[in-house]
Amino acid sequence: MTQATRLAQVRPELSKAYAVALGRWMGDRKLMLLGLPIITESYRSNAT
Secondary structure (H helix, E strand, O other): OOHHHHHHHOOHHHHHHHHHHHHHHHOOHHHHHHOOOOOOOOOOOOOO
């Protein structure tokens, strides 16, 4: 599953939070050395 597919499946709040994290990552060379922030899961059960 691609990152764009995962982002399309999550709540808008998570998508916005990821955009903030990605912006911070792009502006900080030390963070860039640690690797790109990714969304690993997008499933949310009906129990939540």
